[in-house]
Amino acid sequence: MLVPAIHFPGTCQQAINRYKEALNAQVINIAYERDAPSDSNMHANGTPDHVMHAELIIAGTRLNMCDVNDDVTNGNMHLYNIFMDSIDEVRTAYEQLTVGGKIHKKIGPQFWTSMYCDIEDAYGVRWQIMTKE
Template sequence: MAKLTPYIFSEDAKSQAAFYTEALGGEILDVMTFADGPDPNPEFKDKVMHLSLKAAGILFYMCDSMWAFERGNGMALSLEFPAEAEAYAAFDKLAEGGKIMEPLKKQFWGAHFGQLEDKYGIIWQVMTEMAAPEPS
């Protein structure tokens, strides 16, 4: 069985990782710069080669991008919370400096759902678990 771990390319992985650990609760587990590797290029020595963090109980990997990149709208990271309070707190913190695309609110299917683009250009879908159907 495979395991999916989001890997985020960044212009400033350390700052972006700190933002996510603050917004979602968690910690940066490990940071390796290019200076830690074999034959480091002095131009990139302080750039992040690999960073791992745990936020909202999820493992993420990150690095400083070595090439120009553009964020796309073809993918979003979805976070599902068991409690409304957790979902709203995470949504509000991730939205700081970003753009709310769909406010977090109760939806017709029974869960709370919202979508935003954070200040780093990552699209997040934040939701609550589906409510159990009420007995008839």
């Protein structure tokens, strides 16, 4: 499943509130950095009120959103999430898409999924690839 995503520089909650009013967005799930396990390294930046992950439905389409501590500006905030059936599929995509690309987060398990990576391919497209569970 391919899901578009938007990264925000600390303004994700404000965007969610605006999209709920302006676009009748439905919030399916929202988790804040304070909700992450203490050993997850999600607390390192001292931003407990940042949105770690949000899922919205806008006009029948799923959209993922979160705050990041990377240098995001208007124009480079968009990326795609791909949810794959197996760890092997995630590994294959990682191995092929990192050729000539850039690794933002090395492949490995995370507390929310068995395998995850965050990469930018050789064409400048950013992908977060993970298993479905």
